[in-house]
Amino acid sequence: MNEEEKIQQELLKNFAFLENKIKIQRVRRIFIEVPLEKFFAVFDYAVKNLGVSMLSALSGLDEGENFSFIYHLALANGIMLNFKTGVAKNAPLLKTVTGYFPSAEIYERELADLLGVEVIGLKKGKRYPLPDNWPEGQYPLRKGWKKEALNKQEDKKNA
Amino acid sequence: MHDNMEIPVGPQHPALKEPASFRLSLSGEKIMQASVRLGYNHRGIEKACEERTYIQDLYLIERICGICSHAHSTAFAQAVEEIAGVNLPKRAAYIRTLVGELERIHSHLLWLGVAGHEIGFDTLLMYTWADREIVMDILANVTGNRVNYGINSLGGVRRDISPEQVRQIAKAMDALEERTKYYIELASVETTLINRLSGVGVMSKKDVLRLGTVGPTARASGVARDVRKDDPYAAYAEINFNVVTDNHNDIYGRTIVRLGELMESFNIIRQVIKNLPDGPIAVKVARKIPSGEAVSRYEAPRGEDLHYVKANGTESPERVKVRAPTLANIQSVAFMLEDRYLADMPIVVAAIDPCFSCTDRSIAIKDAEGKGKKKKIVDWESLRLHGIEWYSKQGIDFTALNKRFKR
Amino acid sequence: MLKALFNILIFPGFLFLIIFGLAAEFYDRKIYARFQNRVGPPWFQPFADFVKLVAKENIIPEQADAYVFKLVPVFALTSVVTAFFYIPLWKTGALYSFNGDMIVVLYLLTIPTVALFLAGWYSCSVYSTLGAMRSLTQLFAYEIPLLTSILASALLANTWSLSKITVFYSLHPGLWAFNLLGFIISVVTLMGKLEKGPFDIPEAETEIVAGSLTEYSGKLLALFRLTIDIEMIVGASLLAAVFLPFGLTLHPAIGFILFLLKVLLIVSIISLFRTVLARLRIDQMVNFCWKYIAPLAFLQVLINLIVKWTLVR
Helix, strand or coil: CCHHHHHHHHHHHHCHHHCCCEEEEECCEEEEECCHHHHHHHHHHHHHHCCEEEEEEEEEEEECCEEEEEEEEEECCCCEEEEEEEEECCCCEEECCCCCCCCHHHHHHHHHHHCCCEEECCCCCCCCCCCCCCCCCCCCCCCCCCCHHHHHHHHHHHC | CCCCEEEEECCCCCCCCCCCEEEEEEECCEEEEEEEECCCCCCCHHHHHHCCCHHHHHHHHHCCCCCCHHHHHHHHHHHHHHHHCCCCCHHHHHHHHHHHHHHHHHHHHHHHHHHHHHCCCHHHHHHHHHHHHHHHHHHHHHHCCCCCCCCEECCEECCCCCHHHHHHHHHHHHHHHHHHHHHHHHHHHCHHHHHHHCCCCCCCHHHHHHHCCCCHHHHCCCCCCCHHHHCCCCCHHHCCCCCCCCCCCCHHHHHHHHHHHHHHHHHHHHHHHHCCCCCCCECCCCCCCCCEEEEEEEEECCEEEEEEEEECCCCCEEEEEEECHHHHHHHHHHHHHCCCEHHHHHHHHHHCCCCHHHHCCCCCCCCCCCCCCCCCCCCHHHHHHHHHHHHHHCCCCCHHHHHHCCC | CHHHHHHHHCCCCHHHHHHHHHHHHHHHHHHHHHHCCCCCCCCCHHHHHHHHHHHCCCCCCCCCCHHHHHHHHHHHHHHHHHHHHCCCCCCCCCCCCCCCHHHHHHHHHHHHHHHHHHHHHHHCCHHHHHHHHHHHHHHHHHHHHHHHHHHHHHHHHCCCCHHHHHHHHHHCCCHHHHHHHHHHHHHHHHHHHCCCHHHCHHHCHHHHCCHHHCCCCHHHHHHHHHHHHHHHHHHHHHHHHHHCCCCCCCCHHHHHHHHHHHHHHHHHHHHHHHHHCCCCCHHHHHHHHHHHHHHHHHHHHHHHHHHHHHCCC
């Protein structure tokens, strides 16, 4: 049994509902899908027991009805665990992971700016990466967003 | 003297080669608090990628950054190739490795010069940048370009290298190795250099692990974090090299690490050109990429570069996510600045080898109204008119000159 | 009267100082560039820069005190030029001298630094204020060793007049060799005074843009830059008179060439240090001056006292 399978077995032993949700895509790449209500239990376990060395990145995706978030966790032995979870688009709330990884702050601000996700527990600070005078309610990474939406607002302001 | 004077460094400042904004709260010469604001270079590349085809994206992504362009384009190509199920030809993997290491050499030499400039040691800047020309010439020779090499294509590389080029590379490596040895000696004896770099920007191993820094910034604190070793890509699995670490935990350590990595890069390039396999340099990849997702990691000169690509079966990706190394490192800068001297600020920022262009990827809204009615921000055109008016009052009229040089 | 006017305005006064100052700036920039493997500027570059700046618009910040802002560069320039008349150049004895002119020259040479402080302080910008504070901090670090090392030389000559110092060393050739330590100290401190080399802390570009001069532009900046160039000449002439007082009794033409060579030698040393050293931090600079340079200056005084009691009677 190789390292990737060991991790798969360990996660399955503790979280039976992950059956068929863990995919070993290739050597050193594991994708794990977890529903949001159970996500932080699994995340917490993984961070504390699987030898995670850092949170490499946090990707946010617009998938129509839902937003998906992928937490890319790098293990010291080179394996990358990709924890995927989702939230309904009409109530985009997400708990912060800055308690585990202080460096997640900037990734979470990016989600807030570009996708319009409200990150609960994120301390107040400067926004990133959009300018301070960026209009409310404009989230460029959402699928339906077009840059013409901005011009319309500008026109309204000038009129 | 003022208590807690606030000094803005950026978005435009001589110490910064790219826009970023640092607000430093000073007590005398000591920095009490530092805050960082980024985003001035956000160009919306991730969004733009979704609207273009994979092959267009490859060249767009290469333009995320002018220094580590090969890092981004390789990381993206790797992710797409993984989704498409393409087996990269061995020769292509070796050529990617070669260009990647040449890029590392030019980037580290560039860093050394910038570091010299930031601490007021311009001679080092002039020396290293002159030597950097050697590797720039090689890059131009091998890829056809000094920056944004455009060597990658989906499924391989666009150009092969000839035996003549291999000989030139070997010669350049010898010349650069000799110069690097000189810099290593310089770093160990030059007192003012050591005084300015030692004990500055200190980050313990614990802090590195807590803040998740990458690249030479992490390795200088004894954390052997290197994607080339941990998660080998291209030809690194077949190459014998060391991960250079150091235990100084400060900027001096980061200098030592980068110098050591230069030596390792020469070693890697020698192995690459010696063992260069024969065969094709590219395989064909269909324009439509099947649905799927992939995470690709690349050890850029500044640290781990991560790309996430999601495909939906069409010619354009569903989502491209880029996490450049500077984004992982920038958060440690505010930490390193606190309770330090103002004079150390430029070098502390420079020591992570920041690349804000990489980090931010905008659409700018022009606000020419300013605050209040009285202080108006002068726009470019009225500034130009003021100039013409002022000079004509002095009796200097450029209209005749302008006519003469009008094409 | 006419002769005095000629002396003040043309030679060896104002015009000569401008030309020599700009030429020395060219020399400094050229060898600095050659040390760094660069080509360097053409000979007329400092002149061209000066003319260009004079043609430019003066911009005075709204918050700044316009009166002080305009006055200080003139103030600084006149004081360095005045200082020059009391320094013996290519013969023993200066254009003007009186007992105690040494103190006056050192005092006049402090004025450009004070002017830089005022310029920075009244510019009311954060970078200028920081630069101004640094100028003043640095002044307290280098002024004492500079004064002490020059005093040591005067002590041996038993006079407070620069002209009489040169007369004394011409009568006792070879005695200047005892002042070698003092010479090295004063060159180092002169670099601090000129804000050059590793001591360019008050104008550290990468930290505080241009320090005190950040808000300056046009003619006022041209005046300040000219002042700094002339200050370099005057400072180097002072060191040449006090520490290299040989060849002063020869034919004036030879003496003049020797004078130029002495000044260029000092400028070369400054350029060399600028090339090979990184900028220090202000705390490191103050530490260095008080820990090493000041004690060495006092050692020089001690040496000269012993020499005076044993050799000179």
